[in-house]
Structures are given as C-alpha cells and as structure tokens.
Amino acid sequence: MTLKQLEAFYWAATCANFTLAAERLYLSTSSLSKRLVELEESLGVLLFDRSGHKATLTEAGERFLPQASALLMAAEATRKSIGSDTEISGRCLFGVGELSALTWLPRMVAHVRQRYPDLRLEPHADIGLALDERLRNGELDCAVIAGRSQHGSIASQTVGQAHFVWVAAPELVGKATRFQDKLLQDHPIVTLPTGAGTTRLLDEWLMARNLDVPHRLTCNSWGAIAGLLIAGMGVGFLPESWARSLSSRGDLRILGVSPALSPLTYTFQKRRNDERPLLASMLDAVRASADFNTPPRLL
Amino acid sequence: MTLKQLEAFYWAATCANFTLAAERLYLSTSSLSKRLVELEESLGVLLFDRSGHKATLTEAGERFLPQASALLMAAEATRKSIGSDTEISGRCLFGVGELSALTWLPRMVAHVRQRYPDLRLEPHADIGLALDERLRNGELDCAVIAGRSQHGSIASQTVGQAHFVWVAAPELVGKATRFQDKLLQDHPIVTLPTGAGTTRLLDEWLMARNLDVPHRLTCNSWGAIAGLLIAGMGVGFLPESWARSLSSRGDLRILGVSPALSPLTYTFQKRRNDERPLLASMLDAVRASADFNTPPRLL
C-alpha cells in the first residue's frame, strides 16, 4: 500500500469514472487502472465492482474511502507541518458562472495568488447546471453557483447576492421608464440559456406576474447579452451595476417594475465529503473577494 | 513523501545507527541512506545532522518523528481494518534471558504461533544487560528482563517472578541441609556473568549477609551452571523448580538459608515511545505464558 495508490483510489472513488480521475492525477487511464488493481492486491480486497458499464465502489471500497481520505489528509498535514512550504498548495479546479467571472473573479485570483502563491487556481466558467454536474463528477473541486445545489452530496454556503434590473435600449421603449408587459409581445427576452441561475430567477418572476414568453433569445455570454440589449435586439435584465453604467452612458434604459427581480443568492459549493483544508481556504478567499455588484472592467 | 520513506525514517530515528535500521528493513545501508536523503529533499528539510561520527536527529527530525510514527500506525491500522488479514503480523524481535528461554519461551512461541499465525517471532536469548542495550539500539522490539530498566526511554511492566534456592552437590555439603557461610571459602560460587539479572540478586543477598566472595565461577548458560553444580564445581542457586527436580533425583541438595534469596521480578520491556499494537499483543502473550517456576523440558 502506497500513498500514490491511496490517492489514486481517492480520486477514482470520488470522480464519476476512472477517466476523469486519471485526468486529475495527470495519469493515463490504463496506469490508473493498474494502480488500483495493485492496491486491491496489496489489501487482498476488491474495492471496485467492474461488472457494470462503469466501475462502482464495492462495500469494502465504501468503507475504505473515508479511511483513505483521512490518511491522505493526515499525510498532507504532516508534510506541511514539517516541510518548508507551509501554505496551501497544489491545484484547485474552480467553477464560476460567467457573471462571477466578469465581476469578482479577477479580484479573487489576485487575492489567491498573493495569499497562496503555490496554489494553481484553474477557474472554469460555465453555466450553473454544467458546473454542478462537473462538481459531482469530480472535474471541479468547488464552484460558486446561483442558488443551492439540489444534490445531497453537494454542500452549499452563501457567499453573496446579485441584484438585477430590467433594461432595454432606449429606442425600444421610447420615453417609458417602467417595464410594460406588452414589451414581451413585441420583443424577445434576451437571457442566458436554460441551466443558468438567472433562468430560474426569470421563470419565478414570470410566474409571479403570470406572464408567458413568446420568444426568447438565449446566449451563453453576459457580455454578448449586454451587447444584444444595447443593439435593441430585445429586452432583458442585467446586473444592477452594469445597468447603471450603461444607463448613465445612455446605452440602455433601466425599467422600473414591481415586484422587482428578487436578488440571486450565490453559494460556494463543494462535495460534502471533501474535507481538504484547501476548500476552507477557497471559501475564505471567495468571501473576501466576491462582490457581485461591482461593474466589470469591460464597461 | 512515501510510506517507505516514512518507515525508513522511523527506524533510522529510533535505532542506534543507520546500519541497524537498515538490517531491520532488510535493506543495504546505502539504500537506506538514499531513501532518507530523498525524504529530506521531498520535505525540503534536513532530518539528520550528519556532522558527527553518527547521524543524529535535527530539531526538525525530532518534531517529525512522532508524526511519522502516527502516520505509519494509522496506515497500518487502515490496512488491517480493510485487508483480509486482520491479525497482528510482521516480525517481532524478542529478547529473553536464558532462564526464560528454557522455561516458558517454548510455551509462548506456541501460543503466539497459534494466536498470530502471520507473526514471525524471532526470540533472541542473552543476558539482561545485553538485551537492554539491544533494545535501546533498536535491535529488539521488546524483551523480558529481570528487574526494571534503568533507562528512561524504556518502559517496564511486571510479568512474573522467579524463585531461586541455594543448591550444592551432596558430596560438597555432606549431610548438611542448610547453607553455611564457610562453603564460600572452600568453593566458588557458580553463577551467570555480570550483567545478568541474577547477579544483582546475588549481590544484594551477599550484601545483606555481609559476605565476601573469594571466587566466582561464571558461565553464561544456566544449563551448564546446573551441570557444574551437579559435578560439584561449586555452590550456587538455581530456579526453585529446577532445584526440586534435581534434588528429588539426588543430584543436588537444596540448602535452606535465611534470609532466602528474594524472588527476582521479571518485566516486559519496550521502548517507551514505541506504541505499535504489536507490543500490546506481545505483552498479553507473555503474561499468558510466562511462568518462571516450571521445570524446563531438559530436566
């Protein structure tokens, strides 16, 4: 039994499949497979059930996982307590929505680089639903996503709120400064695709007003959405700070409405049984940096 | 950092020198040395101070030792809790005095072989002083020695008592059945060499009676001593059970005396900071088997 074998087992057990685990370990699938077989041989116990399409943990594997995890963390803690580099180090695959990527992510990366120079932070921007799946697959260590995860295996902790306001190009609404339902008859809603956190926000708002949407124009980029709205391609909502910037320039008109769009709560998410110190540090870093209400640099 | 490196460090740190540690690990000194250098490189810290004649732990090494030990024990416990062999296994270098070797050791070996079939017990017989040194050097895991260790690094736990009586060949003492001081004028005391537990016993007894010993005949074998006594080469004392056997055959005469030789207390000794479960099992096994008052098979 070696620490490398335990590490291989840990990732193989917590990732969706051996292929993803191998990628995390910078290892070929075949080498990972052999390492796992060797671990099983050294223990004299089968840890994975390979009968199905994908390998799953056996009962012994389930028992072994928390112990392997504890051993690895103890080894790491020992290494850190003695070795020269006492700080968090390694690699952190970090998921964020595009809104986060455009607002506070640069600040957070700067913060992390300064505080933990040996940590390689690898941000990955995508819509919430995709991040959620990658997180469960083991492709990400953690993510900041709108709302709480629906999955019991994922732990969510609130880190901030984003406020949105309806906007439209001035030429679309004339002199009106308030949202009118008939706008949706004449113009598409420009919004992120299904699976983004804002989609839920929109659906709830539409439901509350009992509105139907004849046409949606979806785009997976907030930057592009802002551009589409400015070009008058439809109505939509933007983060309040963005809207204010664009409104003061005259590019967009902020449309008052009641009820207002409720704020969107963002949570820091990680797998519940992943208790590496890394994740506590990342949560701290996010909390220190995450402000969804600052305008992005682009504007 | 690998488990092998930690194991190498553990033994290098607890044995008197690298050579002894290498022997325990079934490794050449050169390979052990390289492993230790690699561990130091991986930690970025020097664990040994090589400036002197022999390597000694640095301050960092002292801090690291208990942590390495804890990690190794945790790894072993995990391996056992999952693996197929849940029993104590491995190798146990076990020191005993010759008296123990001739009385209860075979019983204990049988007991251990039955209870822990995967444990290779390697008994090593020698006089107490030598065992004590080997124990401190790391050449032995544990030992059963007369009296308590004088060294703070060694923990002693009582496991039994041996009773001795004075004997002499019938032709030496005529019809006398009691010990007479003048015997020591005419005949040497046949006894174990300095460093054996019985030597202290004898010295105390002599001091209590304020006797001086003109001539000692020392031999490092109880069997030989019994033979010498039977052959009339001197007076001496034997374990009570041996003496009874030989006395009933007419080979020796038991000599009453007051005060009687006080019983000799035997202790199970191990290094104080060696907390492997193995040692608790060995103590149990000794306590279950150690009876110093049964005649040896030889008689």
Place this chain on the structure above:
DNA sequence: CGCGTTTACGCCTCACGTAAACATC
C-alpha cells in the same frame, strides 16, 4: 585505523504511455 555514512556504478524491477482488445449499455 575502525566505524558509520555517503558516492559511484551497473543492474533490474516497476511504473508509465500507446495502442489494441474487451465489455457494457
């Protein structure tokens, strides 16, 4: 000079990746 440790070097095992085969859905 003896004892303990490290360096030099040749050997061989072991762990890796590529590529193909196999198995399941």
Place this chain on the structure above:
DNA sequence: GATGTTTACGTGAGGCGTAAACGCG
C-alpha cells in the same frame, strides 16, 4: 457504436546492492 475499463508491450526512471571513498573519533 459510444463509452468505459483492462490487457499487451515497449520504454525509461527509479530503487536496489556491491564496492569504493569519505569523515569523524
């Protein structure tokens, strides 16, 4: 057939022992 895992095999690094060198008492 797509996806996921294992087997086959050639290659290279790493860990081993022998033997020599080094360094402190």
